[in-house]
Each structure stands twice: as C-alpha cells, then as structure tokens.
Amino acid sequence: EPEVTQTPSHQVTQMGQEVILRCVPISNHLYFYWYRQILGQKVEFLVSFYNNEISEKSEIFDDQFSVERPDGSNFTLKIRSTKLEDSAMYFCASSDRGGLDTQYFGPGTRLTVL
C-alpha cells in the first residue's frame, strides 16, 4: 500500500541553525501539507501546497518557514533559523484531490532544538 515517507525520523539541531525536513508524498497525490505537534499538544496545521504554490498557511508559518517541491517526488519544509519552540513532531500529509479527500500522514520527523 502506498504511504507517505519522511526523513530524517529525528533531527537534533542547535538554536539558530537551518533545518530541512523531507517528505515523499504518495505518488499520485496532488495536495501536500505540513502539520506539527508539540509534545502533549494537538496537531496544528502549518501549510498546504498545490500546483507548486502555497494554497494556505497558518499564523505559525512565518517568514522563518518555507516549503518547496524541488522535484517530482520530494516535498520539503525548511526552517531558516530554528528556535527552541520549534521543537516538535512535524508531519507531512498528502491527499489525492484536496476537498473531501482523506489526508494520509507520514511517520513524522521529531525535531529537537537545543
């Protein structure tokens, strides 16, 4: 069964460093998302991406964040200058058609900012 994959599974970085989290969505899906979950808190939407551009972003997704689809398979989230409060699980998700279509989540990347 096709699945969303994410790398790395765990990333440790120093405050102020740049990190890139990588995702490979399900191959025929067209809509891509990033969510994050701070430990003990709810899953929060960050950004959605369709047709090579951001379709929606949350207040969390400020200028320190960017997303890119550098090729036909990868979808990346970059955090330019990490802060302690960026420590969280980051989940990539994809869906076939957006709208009512189900979003399938990857296994997540645990980001720890020291």
Add this chain to the structure above:
Amino acid sequence: QKEVEQNSGPLSVPEGAIASLNCTYSDRVSQSFFWYRQYSGKSPELIMSIYSNGDKEDGRFTAQLNKASQYVSLLIRDSQPSDSATYLCAGQGGGTYKYIFGTGTRLKVLA
C-alpha cells in the same frame, strides 16, 4: 468556542466493552470529519471519515455525525487492549482543505 473540542480523558473501558468517543465543533468546521488514532510518539492513522448526517460503520468502528447538534462521535465495539491510544477528531471547513484537530481523547482498554 474552540473549533474542534474533545474531552482529553483518559477514558477507561474494560476489554470487550463499547468505547464511546465524542467531539463537538464550531460553525467554522462543518464540512467533513475524520477520526484518527495516534499511538504515543507515532503519526495519526486514519480510522474513518464521515461527511453526511447519520451513522457509518466499518468493522468494529461506527462514526456518527449530527450536524444539527454539531457533534461527531466514534464507537468502538468489542474494545481490545490494542485499541488503547489517543483518538483525534479532525474537521474541515471554511472553504479550506486544512484539518483542524481536537486535542484528542486518550482511551485505555483494560484487560
């Protein structure tokens, strides 16, 4: 009112019992709803989606949606210890595709 609200639990049920998980939502979240299961440290795993008023059954799981009362529920029949997890309710709405999650309800099935 929060957009999607869930009781954080824990909800404890004996093995073999029916577990009932509830979720209420605001006017901003009215389009479609999803139940996910999340084990500690893992990603959300889809259980069911529901879009229309009424019940939807899939194996041991039944989702119920009542748009007039703005609630959605998940029933788990014949609960097993392996069902012990946090159950996340998510909704879509407001003309966007993003999911808005509740805080999740922690379920403990006692053997």
